[in-house]
Each structure stands twice: as structure tokens, then as C-alpha cells.
Amino acid sequence: MELQGGEAEMIYAEVEGVLQRHGLEREKLIPILQDVQSKLGYLPKEAMQQISEALRIPEVDVYSVGTFYNQFRLNPPGKHQIKVCMGTACHMMGGHIILESFERRLGIKEGETTPDREFSLERVACVGCCALAPVVVVDEKVEAKVSPIRVDGILLAFEIESKKSGEIEKLVEEEGRTQ
Amino acid sequence: MSATGTIIQTYESLKKAAVGKVEALKQKPLVLVGTATCGRAAGALNVLQTFRNEISCRNLDVEVKEVGCIGHCYAEPVVIIAKPGFPALCYGSVDEGMAGRLVVDFLINDDPCYEFAMAALEPNDQFPTFADFPRGVYEKKIILADCGLIDPEDIDHYLAHDGYAALAKALTMDPAEVLEEIKNSKLRGRGGAGFPTGLKWEACRNASGNQKYVICNADEGDPGAFMDRAILESNPHQVLEGLIIAAYTVGAGQGYIYVRAEYPLAVARIRTALEQAREKRLLGESILGSNFNFDIKIFQGSGAFVCGEETSLIASIEGFAGVPNHRPPYPAQAGLHRKPTVINNVKTLSYVPHIIRNGSGWFKSIGTPDSPGTAVFALAGKVVSTGLAEVPMGTTLRTLVYDVGNGIKEDKPFKAVQIGGPSGGCLPESALDLSIDFDSLQQAGAMMGSGGLVVLDEDDCMVEIARFFLDFTQKESCGKCTFCRLGTKQMLDILTEITEGRGKPEDIDLLWELAEDIKAGSLCGLGKTAPNPVLTTIRYFRHEYEAHIQEGRCPALMCKELISYAIIPEKCSKLCNVCIGSCPVEAIYTRDDMLKAIYLDKCVKCNSCMVACPPQYKAVVKVSPPIVEKGGS
Numbered sequence: 001m002e003l004q005g006g007e008a009e010m011i012y013a014e015v016e017g018v019l020q021r022h023g024l025e026r027e028k029l030i031p032i033l034q035d036v037q038s039k040l041g042y043l044p045k046e047a048m049q050q051i052s053e054a055l056r057i058p059e060v061d062v063y064s065v066g067t068f069y070n071q072f073r074l075n076p077p078g079k080h081q082i083k084v085c086m087g088t089a090c091h092m093m094g095g096h097i098i099l100e101s102f103e104r105r106l107g108i109k110e111g112e113t114t115p116d117r118e119f120s121l122e123r124v125a126c127v128g129c130c131a132l133a134p135v136v137v138v139d140e141k142v143e144a145k146v147s148p149i150r151v152d153g154i155l156l157a158f159e160i161e162s163k164k165s166g167e168i169e170k171l172v173e174e175e176g177r178t179q
Numbered sequence: 180m181s182a183t184g185t186i187i188q189t190y191e192s193l194k195k196a197a198v199g200k201v202e203a204l205k206q207k208p209l210v211l212v213g214t215a216t217c218g219r220a221a222g223a224l225n226v227l228q229t230f231r232n233e234i235s236c237r238n239l240d241v242e243v244k245e246v247g248c249i250g251h252c253y254a255e256p257v258v259i260i261a262k263p264g265f266p267a268l269c270y271g272s273v274d275e276g277m278a279g280r281l282v283v284d285f286l287i288n289d290d291p292c293y294e295f296a297m298a299a300l301e302p303n304d305q306f307p308t309f310a311d312f313p314r315g316v317y318e319k320k321i322i323l324a325d326c327g328l329i330d331p332e333d334i335d336h337y338l339a340h341d342g343y344a345a346l347a348k349a350l351t352m353d354p355a356e357v358l359e360e361i362k363n364s365k366l367r368g369r370g371g372a373g374f375p376t377g378l379k380w381e382a383c384r385n386a387s388g389n390q391k392y393v394i395c396n397a398d399e400g401d402p403g404a405f406m407d408r409a410i411l412e413s414n415p416h417q418v419l420e421g422l423i424i425a426a427y428t429v430g431a432g433q434g435y436i437y438v439r440a441e442y443p444l445a446v447a448r449i450r451t452a453l454e455q456a457r458e459k460r461l462l463g464e465s466i467l468g469s470n471f472n473f474d475i476k477i478f479q480g481s482g483a484f485v486c487g488e489e490t491s492l493i494a495s496i497e498g499f500a501g502v503p504n505h506r507p508p509y510p511a512q513a514g515l516h517r518k519p520t521v522i523n524n525v526k527t528l529s530y531v532p533h534i535i536r537n538g539s540g541w542f543k544s545i546g547t548p549d550s551p552g553t554a555v556f557a558l559a560g561k562v563v564s565t566g567l568a569e570v571p572m573g574t575t576l577r578t579l580v581y582d583v584g585n586g587i588k589e590d591k592p593f594k595a596v597q598i599g600g601p602s603g604g605c606l607p608e609s610a611l612d613l614s615i616d617f618d619s620l621q622q623a624g625a626m627m628g629s630g631g632l633v634v635l636d637e638d639d640c641m642v643e644i645a646r647f648f649l650d651f652t653q654k655e656s657c658g659k660c661t662f663c664r665l666g667t668k669q670m671l672d673i674l675t676e677i678t679e680g681r682g683k684p685e686d687i688d689l690l691w692e693l694a695e696d697i698k699a700g701s702l703c704g705l706g707k708t709a710p711n712p713v714l715t716t717i718r719y720f721r722h723e724y725e726a727h728i729q730e731g732r733c734p735a736l737m738c739k740e741l742i743s744y745a746i747i748p749e750k751c752s753k754l755c756n757v758c759i760g761s762c763p764v765e766a767i768y769t770r771d772d773m774l775k776a777i778y779l780d781k782c783v784k785c786n787s788c789m790v791a792c793p794p795q796y797k798a799v800v801k802v803s804p805p806i807v808e809k810g811g812s
Contacts, residue, residue, distance in 0.1 A: 029498035030481060034440065061499075068500035068657070069481030071440055088403030088597065088633045089559035091647050097785050101763065104783065125484065125651070126402035127441060129217045130557060130631070131252030131565035140443075142220035148763055148787045 008046060014039045015047045019054050026055060029065055033072060042073045070125070078113045078120035080158060083137040087126030093133040099123060101151040102136075118158075183351045185468040190347035193459055197338035208241045208286055210234075211259040213327055215248035215412040216444050217405070221255035222274065229278040230258075234286070241286055247413020249327030252566035254297060257327070260285060266303035268296045300328070313582040314564065319545060321553050322529035323569045326413035331448050334455040337416040343461055345532035349424045350469045357428045357535065358384060364539035365551050366531075370396060370487070370524035371602060371628045372704065373550070373617035376531075379521055382511035383429040386519035391431040394515070394522045395422050396492060397438040397445070400484035401600035402651060404631035406555045406567055407525040411438065411445040414529075415452035419475065421528030423462065424535060426473045429521050434475040437492055441482060449477055484601070484655035487629075488703045489514075489522045491657070502657045503703040524629075526555055546572030550616035560597075560633035561588045570615070577611040580634055591636040594735075595719070599628025601648045601655075602708035604715030605641060624715045626708060640737035641720040642727055646674040648712040652705060662700030666693050667709055674713070679740040680804075682728035687717060736801040739784050743805040746788075748774050750798035758799060761791035779806060 003011070018035045022028040029051070036047050043066050052059040066072045084090075084099045099110060102121050106114055113120040129135045132144035138154055146154075212218075212227040227245065234241050249257050254271025260281065261267035268291055270281065277295060284290040291306075298315075299306045309315040329336035337343070349357050362377030383391060395418060399407040411418060422434050438446055453475055456462040464472050483501045485491045489510050491501035496515060514520025530552060534542045543551045550572040556579065558565050563585035570579060576596060580586070587593055595605045604625035606613065613619055617627050635644065653667040670693050673686050694710030701707050717724060726732045733741040746758070746767075753773035766781035767788060775798075777788075789799040 026498045027496070030495065031479070034479060034481065064500050065498070069483050071481035086402070088600065088631065088647070091402075092560050092633060092635065092639055092644075094786065100783065101785060104763065124441065125400060125482070125655075126405070127216070129220045129252075130403055130405055130559035130633075132217060132220050132255070133559065135220060142216065144220040147790065148785045149761065152763070 003044070003046070011040060011044050011047050012050065015050045019051070024055050026057060029055060029057070029062065030069075033062075033066060037072060041077045042075055045074075075113065076117070078117050080119050080139050081122065081137075082119060082154075083122045083124045083127075084110075085125075085127050085129070085133070085135040085137070086123045087130060087133070087135075089130035089133040090126075090135055095134040097148060098134050098136060098146050098151060101148040105151060105155055118162075119155075182469060186347055186350045189460070189468045190343065193343070193461075194338050197335035200335045201339040204242055205261070206263065208239075208260065208262040210241060210243045210286075211246045211261075211328070211330075212243065213248055213255065213257040213259075214245040215327075215409060216442070217248060217252050217409075218255045218257065219444075223256035225275055226256045226258065226273050226278050229275045230282065233279055233282040237282070237287070239282070239286055244330050245332070246328065247326050247331050248409040248567065250323055250409070250567035250569075251297070251564070253564050254566075257297075259300065259328070260291075261300075262286065262291075264289075265291055266299040266301060266306060268306065269298050269300060269309075270295050271297040314568070314585070317570055317574065317578050317582050318568060319553050319571045320569045321533055321545075322410065322417065322526060323413075323555065323567060325417070326409060326567075329414065331413055331415055332451050334416060334452065334459060334461075337414065338459075341536065342416055342532075343420055345535035346420050346423055346427075346461065347467055349427055349535050350467055350471060354384070354428045354430065357424065360535060360539050361428070361531065364534045364542040365549075366527065366534060366542065367550060367552075367617060368524055369526035369530075369555070369627075369630070371599070371626060373627060376523065376527055379511055379523070380425065380429050382509065383431075383519045383521045386512050388518055389430075390433075390516075390518045391429055392515045392518060392520040393422055393426045393429065393431045393434045394492065394496075394520060395434070395436045395525060395528055396487065396489075396522050397436055397442075397525045398480045398486045398492060399439060399442075399525075399629060400482075400487050400655075401602075401629045401631050403559060403597070403600050403633050404557045404629040406557050406630055408439075408442050408445050409567055410525055410529060411442070412448055415445075415449050416456065417529050417532060418525055419449075419452055419456055419462070421523075421531035422475060423466065423473060424531050425521055425523060425528065427471055429519070431521070432473055434473065435478050435496060435515075436475060437478045437480055437486070437496065439482065440479040446477060446479060453477070483657075484651070485657045485703065485705050488705060491703070492522065493520065500657070502659050503705075505702065526630075547614070547616050549618060554615055554627070554630060556630050556632045558584050558632055558634070561591065561636040561639070562586070562634040563588055572616045573614045575612050575614055576606065579615065579632070580611070584634065587634065587636050591638070593634070594637055594639060595635045595641065597633040597635060597644060597712070598631070599626040599711075600631045601652050602626050602704065602711055603628045603631075604711045605635070605644060605719065606715065607719040609719075624711065624718060626711065638735055638737065640678070640733050640735035641716040641723045642674065642733075643678055643735075643737050645713045645716045646671065646678055649674055649709070652709040656705065656709070660701045660703075660706055662697045663702075663706030663709065666697040666700070667706075669693055670697075670710070670713060677724065677727045678733075678738040680727070680731045680738075682724075684728060686728060687721065687724050691717060731804045733803045736803050738803075741805060742784065742801045742803045743779055744777055744782055744784060744788065745800055745802055745806060746775050746777060747798050747800060748772075748776075750796050751775055752796055752798075755793060755796065757791045757793060758788040761787040763787060 048062045052062045136143045258273045298309045366376045367373040486501040490504040495501040510520045649671045658664045751774045792799045
């Protein structure tokens, strides 16, 4: 993935900050990666190289940890993250149908991000709300007992919101022009 | 003054202050809203906000608090209202409207709205308690007793409920005496395998070296179990107390809580609990004035099922990929940083304070002789009352499903229970009278596992269940052992072929053979138990495999490749268009005679039309084997 102008510097500064906060022991590798991901949304190659240099461990070690655990992602996420629970209870109550509905509506497969970077779609093992299956986590908000119709509703809400913020921007712009 | 005297005095003064604070709360009305993750999913935060708004705009003198999970997940969001002069009442499925009404009718006007109430918390002459319902009769709550009733973010609530009394008692005893008590209690690890906790502690205590560790394993990766999350979110101090006692017994100076990063609320509540325990000197230097020093760090796991395995978990904390190692040496001899380490599950540690406080004899009086105590189950799937249930060991599956869980949804016939997650198995109706304990489940081919219990009815395909779990273990296999890495992949491929209608007659025997080999050739628990779901489904539901392979038919009408949807013209109504609106892909059309039909080539089998079709028609059906000709013609 190509970085855009200024992105490399931003990554460097963020990673430097995280490294300083945690210290440079091997035992800190996973917490460092977690923090970098929470700041940047993913683990860029440049960040992993910087961490390997700072911790004095081979790049491949950082890469192996970064790819072993499900939590880490190597590509930037969408603005809105949709996680479909694929635990046992959700699966039995139709979780796969919900995942397919999202895939169909967004035109992407699980693990991918829409081309406009608005949505990314993931499956998660279990969010621990089995009694309310099937469950979808949309940007940290847990949606219970989701149906294919609800999938449309969730996406529609985002659509309306982005339309609204677009309209507000337009209004502000117009106001600026009239004054 | 003696050291013992100091400890008891320090503890008593902490408790006295806490009791005073909690008693003061009882003087005015108190509203408790369950805001664990499951409650939040059902909208508890909106309900909480409604209570706060309504109460503040009416200037009422009412305390509103967030609590954890009471275990009745089917009734979320759950609210408890305790008003002086009335029994404390529990309300289920509360929405914003009901919240507003409770404020006006109950908090202002003294009408407790009994029509909304589920049960009272303590015996009274006005309303039945939980103990008056079948579920309450069969349940025996020990580690879930305070969950959902105390404020998990306030240590004083735990202290007022006898919290940390066991720690104070343990600190006045010799560590060897504490160990003896735990050994006598015959407590077995609740992580799944059921290894005696006392023996684990003893091995670590006897190991040489000054530096030792204790770790709480809260890496609940089993898809279908959520009791560890519920306990950590509802009563984190109970786990901390258990961990501190474990550390005192084995002589550890540093502890870890290894918790899944997917449980952000649990992480936040443990963090608060640790801070508060440090403030009260229940953690840190010279705990309760004794000469025992101990502190706990949180380590967030990054999502790897195999990290539930002790040696993988240790590798993960050390900053490596979570790949398991050979045992021996066991972690109790050489664990984290090659130092003696005790690793216990959240539930195991939660029992420890109760055993120390009430004695090992009390603990042994519950459950069966070889598996004393209780078992906590996460009831999910097609059972009416989903949620957390704690029953004595030895309870039968029938009691658990029909009395505690209130039977199967829509009164459908029972088919099986999936117990123990990916390591466990599916048990059929003939096993319903099996008593639940570590050993009898193992004999039946299943496993206690972490306690996930998914109830399945006639609409659930057993081959698909086996495929689902194999898909999970295959993805989660760390790749170290060839049999696990490649064997599970082969099994998954075969199962996928079967569920898609391309199975071969010899596949069943091949699956069995592969399963035996994977069990023998894998190092850790993940590989050793991964074939269990397949083995048990073949053992008890071979006919379903055969129907898929020989007839291309899925008896449960679940495998998508083997079914198609159809609308029965005789049942369909000309006056109804609901299914057309429900279809996300416009696969339903109106025929010339105004009845509806499905374009089979467009249908994505999402089930929406079947749900949408009004119950008086029930015209949409699934058929297997699938219809081959084009629909509508």
C-alpha cells in the first residue's frame, strides 16, 4: 500500500510516542502493536520496521506476531467497522446469513474495505452476547438479534447521516457566500 | 500487637466503612440497571439515560447505579428497583417507555407495577422471588451470587458483601494451611480439563526459586461461552481476591490477568477494580498490614483461541506468537520467564474466596464427590431462557434445558446440546439424563470445556455444526503440529463437500480415521480435542451424514446448497405482498394468478421471506433435496 504525502511522518511520530511510553523490552511487543493499531487503525509496514529496529528484534518476529493474532490488521480499516459475530450461537441463529447480507449490500467480502474507505467488514469469533444472537458490532455499538432487514437499516442510517452532514456543509458554505 | 491482629483490624475497619456506605444507600430508593455487554446490546444504556433524565428533571432523591449481569440474558435490559417499604423488584425487557412509567408510578406514586416485574429479590408477602420459579429451585449460585446486584465499579459494595474477608482470613493463616484447605475442597479447574487446583498450587509452591507468578486466564475464546466476561464485568473483585489468595499460597509477587481485547468493558472494569484495591491496600506493598507484597498487571490478549492453552498464553505474555510448548516441564515448575507459574481460569479463582471463607467441607457438600461445587453454563441457542445458569455438579442435562432453560423455543422437539464448544461435542436426546460433571461428560465423548451450552432443535443440521467447529479450530490452529495443521484442513474440506452435496460414501470412515490421528498426533489441547465435534456427531447422528451423502438431502433443511425455497400456491394469498417487500434481491414475483413465486436462480436463500410470510398463511417452505427446474415455469 502506497502512503500518501505526510503519512509516513505521521506514522513515525505516533510510533515513536508509543515506544517511549512502553519502553523497549521484548515483553512489550504486543502492547506496543495494540497501541499503534489503536492510534493508526492498522499496522503499516513502516511502523513494524520501526518497532523491530527500536526493540532490536528481527523484522520477521514483529511480522509473525502481527499476523498470528486475529486482532491485528495490516490494511487501513474503513471509516465504519462492521464486525459480524460468528460464534456458535450466532451461527446457529443465522449469523452467516447476516454476513452474506452485508457482503451483498456493500459489494465486498469479509476482511475487505469498500473502495471509498467508508466501511470495512470483518468476522469475529465471539463477542460474548450469545443470548442475543445473531450479533453485529458496528463501530463498538453492539446490535442484537439482527435480521437481513436490519442490515439494510444499519446501512441506511449511515447513508442518511452522511447525507445530512453533506447538506449541513452545503448550508454552511451557502451561508458563507451570502454574508 | 500481633500481625494477625493488625490484619483483622485493618480489614474490619475497611468493612465497617463500606457497610456504612451501602446501608446509607438503602435509606432512599435505588435503581440498578444491568449494563454488562449483553445488556448494552439490548439497549440498557438508553434505559439508564431515561432513568437519569426522568429522575433529575423531577428532582427525585433516587440513586441510579450501573451493575453487571444477573444472568437472565433473555430478559435484557434488566432493571432492579429497591424502594424502602417494598421488596426489591426485578424488571425484565425494560425499554425507555417502561422506564418512564416506573419512575412516575413506582418511584413517585408507590405503585410497583407488578405486571412488569419478573421477581422479587428477597422473600416477602407481596410478590414471588426467583427461588419460587423452577430455575431458582435448581440453581445454586456461588460465584454468580453477587453478579448484577453489586456495583462492579465500587469496591465498597464488594466489601459490604463479605468481600476480601477470605483474603483477611488467609493472611492470618500459614500459606501451607491455605493450600491444605484448597486441596481438601477438591476444587477442579473450570477452564475445561478439570485438573485439581490444589495439586497445581502445590507443585508451584514446592518449586524452587523466589520469583513466582500467578496468572488469571480470562482468554475466553470459546465461541458460545461468555461467563468469564460476565463475571469480570459484574464482580471483578471476586476474581482479584482469588488471585491474591493464590499468590499468597504459592509465594508469588507478581500476577497477570490475561483478558481478551475483544472484551473492552471487562478490561475497563478490571482496571478500575485494581486501582480501588490498591487504594485500600488490598493490593501492593504489605497487603492489609501484613508483610505480603503482591501486584497485578493486565495483559490484553489479541484474539487467538490457542492462547487459552497455558504454554501459549505464557508465550503471548512474553511477546511471542502464542505457540504452545512441550509439557513437562509444567508451568508450575517453569512457566513465565522460566519461573514457577500458576495459571487458573476466572471461575476457578472465583471459587477460592468462597472456599476459604466457608471451608472445604461446605464446598464438598455441593455437587458430586469427584466434581464438587457448581458448574456455570452459558445457555444459548434454541432454549427459551438464554443466559447464565449456575447449577450444582451432577445436575442432569434435562433439568438444565427444561427446568432452568424453560425448554425449547416454539415447543419444537429437542435434538441435541452442543456442550463445551470446539473441544466438546454434541449429545443427543438419549444423553439428556446424563449427570453433568467432568468425568461423565468425558465418557460421553464431550467435555465440560468452558461451559458453553448451545441447545439445538430439529432445524439445526449436525453435519453443519461439525463443519462450523472444524472451520473454527482449523483457522485457530497455530500450525505447530502437522496433524492438527493439515488434518483439520482435510477434515474441513471433507465436511464442506458433504454439506454442499458432493460427499462420498467412504467419507464418514475417512473422517473417523483422520480424527483419531489428529488426537494422537497433536501437542496441545486444541488439536487433541478438535475432532470431538465430528466424532460425537458421527457417533450419535450418523444418519444425517448418510442423508447428505446418499440422498443429497439435509434433514434439518439448513445446508444452503441442499435446499431451495418455494411458495405453496394453495397456501399463498392473492391479497398479500409481504414476501415481495422482504426479499433483498427481488427474487419473488407475482404470477398471472396474483399468487407469488420465487425465481430460484435469483434467490440467495436469506430466509427473509419465510420470516415475513404471515403466520395465517405460512406459504413459504424449504425443500430438500433442492428443486432443479427453474421456478415459476
